[in-house]
Amino acid sequence: MTEASEGPAWRRRAVERSIRAVRQRAEQRVQRFLDTAQEVIAEKGTTDFTVQEIVDRSEQSLRSFYQHFNGKHELLLALFEDALARSAANIRETALAKRDPLQRLKVAVEMLYESSRPDPNVQRPLFNDFALQLLVRHPTEVAAAHLPLLVLFTELIEDAAKEGAISADRPRRVAALMMQTTMFTAHANGSTFSDHSTPLTAEEVWRFCLGGISGQPGGPHPDREE
Template sequence: MTQAPEEPAWRRRAVERSTRAAKLRAEQRVQRFLDSAQELITEKGTTDVTVQEVVDRSKQSLRSFYQHFDGKHELLLALFEDALATSANEIREAASAGRDPLQRLRDAVEMLYEQSRPSPDVQRPLFSDFALQLLVKHPVQVATAHLPLVTVFADLIEDAAEAGVIPAGRPRRQASLVMQTVMFSAQANGVPAGSHAVPVTAEEIWQFCLGGISGAAAEAHPSRTAR
């Protein structure tokens, strides 16, 4: 059987170079769409922007937009994932500065709380209206988007357990519970006008999460008669 001649090395190099260049151009176009959408969201203080507005701001074509995104939902999801990935990187970097594993975990919890908390000085619409819409309509996508943060918190919890400062458990499940507690508490931390209530602090959130991680495990089958 005659073997097909091997492709010349120069041809492979030319194709690879062409592929890399096309990939780079596509990445640049996508980033322009993302940057434009983020600018519009920041200006408006809401995710209520149109695809046409994003296209016009990016100075690209509608055809190019739909080559990369199915629609507005996918564009906003990309921004949401990017924001969470950036948050995870910032938290990991900040927490790595400490030597005490429990203090590193505390720093991560308090930093996530501050990042998620609504603030008149910092527009974070992707952590409010769109995040809640996603949670209701696309829970699987939300879970996927949060994976970088889950990994950071799971690693920190595992480090603390290995150091003996908290009981060993299920780090990823604990990380998910901690994150949900922190992020939802931050979003819901409003005080009615005229009320004497005091907003929940990052310190309180940390103490609550620490108690949950460090507390004794509940009985697998608690008595039905227990009060």
């Protein structure tokens, strides 16, 4: 299509400005809904709230809410994805402060374990309540939400493999298995099939994962530089 067939330049500029303005207003409305929902979750310590509560508190309309979200589930999913993205960024920053690739991976596993573990002193309803519901009902959305973490763990495993610390022929698959093992163990810690007197630690989970990817019990190089 030629420039002439698209209309005068001034018309295109006017339309583009209008679209940008509409998009900006929509983004601001969405953010108000997200911020309000986050406040309500923090106050209640649970995801047990209604859409109408969020609408009233955000001082927006129900019609506006449903223009942007298909329901409460999509609102929570947006918060869940944002929280996981921030968690991945935090883990990345902390892990990359280590010089040794194997220690970077260790930090990532231990941080993921601690952030996934139920803690009576820390309210994490998005992870402890909603995440489990999401896993059962919408596994595809769970996979998409965890993509930033999967990318990070894949990179860390590839780096460790390049240094000869571990062997990883399929790093992305290994990363997924490591993440699932870490998060499931964290959620299950203290359940009926675990030892209540001696709860599992992040170090134990790391040693188990390392043994799996190295083929050696406890993993190689136990005295590598921290």
